[in-house]
Amino acid sequence: MRNIFLLFLFICITGSGWAQLLYPEVMEPRTPLNGPVVNKLTGLSFPPFLYKVRQENRTIENPGVRYAIQNLKKERYPEPQVNEAINTLIRYAEDERLKHVVEYLKRYAQTMGKKEQALETLEQKITYDSIEFYKNTEYLLTGDFEEYINTDLQTFVNYIHQDSNYIWLRDASRDSVLLEIMSVADNSVRFWVNNGRMQYHRFWASNKICDTIGTWIQVMPQGNRLKIYVDEDVSQPPAIEKKHAETNEAGISNRFDDEYFKLNPMQVGQLHRRYWTYYSEVELAMSQGKLANWTSGGENSLSLLSNIRYFWNYNRNNTSWENWVHYRFGFMKNGDEDIRKNEDRFELNSKLGQRAFKHWYYTAQFNVITQLFNSYEYPQDQDKKLVANFMSPGDFTLSLGLDFKPNDRFSLFISPIAGKWNFVRDTAKIDVGRYGVEQGKRARREAGARIDLRSTQNNIFKIMNIRNELTWFMSYEKKDHYLNFESDNEEKKKIPFTVNWKLNIDFNINYFMRASIYTETIYNENNSKKLQFKENLNLGVNFRF
Structure with missing residues (x-):
């Protein structure tokens, strides 16, 4: 046993030497790994199970908070609102990307001034280089030096100025x-x-x-x-210096009397609700054309249109009283012709309502429509003819019914009981048969039903407002009623209803300027057996008071 042990010891001591003699080559040194080993199949830098054991919520420095979040994830409360609130806040606390973004924004805001100063430096450099380049090569160039500043530096500066991310971060900082x-x-x-x-x-x-x-x-x-x-260069007046000197000699006393510590009695104010509201709108639109020595021909033109609305409304508890006046007036002049009126409409409307249930109101409405100035027809090769003036004609309507108003932008008034009067004041100059009134009389009355629909849509595409007004009146007259106001005395059966539809589309250009399209469509056989249509395209200014 001793011999075996000595032999083993001899081999261990001399083995390395014999190996060096048998294999004298030197092994090449290997470079140690500087990074983690990446799995070529999964792309992970370490085994997947290590993800589960890595530290969670590393951005939260307080370990007690991390421990509390882990416990709250496992715990469930009987109230679902509480669980939803906890999950919402936990998602916020564990969102590491959000915290990195906030930290970046904080650092960016601190260096925003340097970035703006860097842009100013580059802009000055571009301007100096452009001026110097233009001066040196002025004999070869045409135009101003600003045409030759499109260099690489200018392109880069324009990119920074127009970059949406830079603009947003600059405004946020x-x-x-x-x-x-x-x-x-x-x-x-x-x-x-x-x-x-x-x-x-x-x-x-x-x-x-x-x-x-x-x-x-x-x-x-x-x-x-x-x-x-x-x-x-601030100095005190002599009176103040003298007062300060007297105060310093007499000493300063900071004693307060008893009145200083007494509190003034509290006065309780009263709030008063304003039941009446008033506002008005004024719109002015004009178009003009001038021709001088124009070989293609044409005439000078000028037109002006004014649109005035005034509202005064009362609203208290379940009572609503709406009143408004609307007046449109316009004239035009073409070439050497006289000034002619092309728009004259005065409308007064008053609507009193008492809440019935929910959005419905018991309502009584009174409406007046007329014109204020003389209106003429201009037949070819004939003198002008007077066809209308103040209260000739004048339309009066009194209605009783229900009004559906879910909001301030919509109203549907249904009246099964309505009375309509057509009045012609000046029977000596105005043809009463033109407005459905029998010869020898001043007025004509009808009983029927009336429907008024008014709607307003604002801020469509942020620039457009649409206002609709539709009035429908059906007469309770018998179907065998006839009117004879045709030139050939041909009897025609009267259609028992009339329709008036007004559409106004406004395009807001800025706070004051506005472009508008106004159309009005009327069917009323008392005035004409044909469908009447009118359209105005205006560009002008608008004021609201």
């Missing part, structure tokens, strides 16, 4: 706080505090006796910080 500083005399200065921009504002500080001191307010570019500079 700026404060949008409107700051107002006031003095005792109610002098104030208002300005916006923006990061990355230094601003100066002039402010006059004053006391109760209106003594003022000029100051400059400096808005610092980083953070919400201000600096106030007082003018150096």
Whole structure:
């Protein structure tokens, strides 16, 4: 046994030497792995099971919070609202991507000023290089030097300026706080505090006796910080210096009397609801054309249209009273012709309602339609003919029924009891048969049913408003009623209903300017057996008071 042990020891000691003699080659050194081994099939840098044991919520530094989140995931409360609220907040707390984005935005906001300054530096460089290039090669170029600034640097700067991400981050990094500083005399200065921009504002500080001191307010570019500079040439009047000297000699006393600690009695204010509302709309549109030595021919033209609406409404508890006046007036002049009126419509409407149930109101409505000035027809090769003037004709309607108003933009008035009067004031100059009134009479009355539909749709595509007004009146006259006002005295049966549909489409250009399309379609056999249609396309200004 001892011999075997000595032999084994001899082999261990001399084995490495014999190996070196038999194989004298030197093994090449191997480079250690600098990164994790990646599985070529799954693409994972470490086995999948290690994902389950890695630390969760690594962005939460407090281990107690991580432990609480793990317990809340397992726990279920009987209230489903509580479980949903917990899951919502846990998803927020575990969202590492959101926290990385917020950290990036914070760092970006701190360096936004440097980026804007870098852009200004590059823009100045581009301008200087362009001017220098133009001066050196002016004899070879045509046009202004601004045409030759499209270099690689200019392309890069334009990309940064137009990049949507840069614009959004620049606006987000700026404060949008409107700051107002006031003095005792109610002098104030208002300005916006923006990061990355230094601003100066002039402010006059004053006391109760209106003594003022000029100051400059400096808005610092980083953070919400201000600096106030007082003018150096500020001096006190002699009276104030004397008063200060007397105060210093007598000493300053800070004692308060008993009146100082008494509280003034509280005065409780009263709120009054405004039941009446008033507002008006004024629209003016004009078109003009001028021709001078125009070989293709044509005439000068001028047209003007005004549209005035005034509303005064009352709303209290279950009572609603809506009133409005609408007046459209326009004229036009073509070439050497006289000024002619092409629009004159005055409408007064009053609707009184009492809530019946839900969105329905018991309603009484009174409506008047007429014109204010003389209206003429201009037949060819004939003198103009007077066809209408004030209250000739005048249409009066009184209706009783139900009004469905789910909101302020829609109204459907259904009246099974309605009375309609057609009145012609000036029977000496106006042909009463033109408006369905029998010869020798001033008025004509009808009983029937009336339906009024009014709807308004605002901010369609953010620029368009549509207003619809449809009036339908059906007469209860017998079907065998005839009217004879044809030139050939041919008897025609009267259709027992009339329709008036007004459509107004407004396109808002800016706060004041507006383009509008106005159409009016009328079917009324009392006036004409044909369908009447009128259309106006206007561009003008609009004011609301």
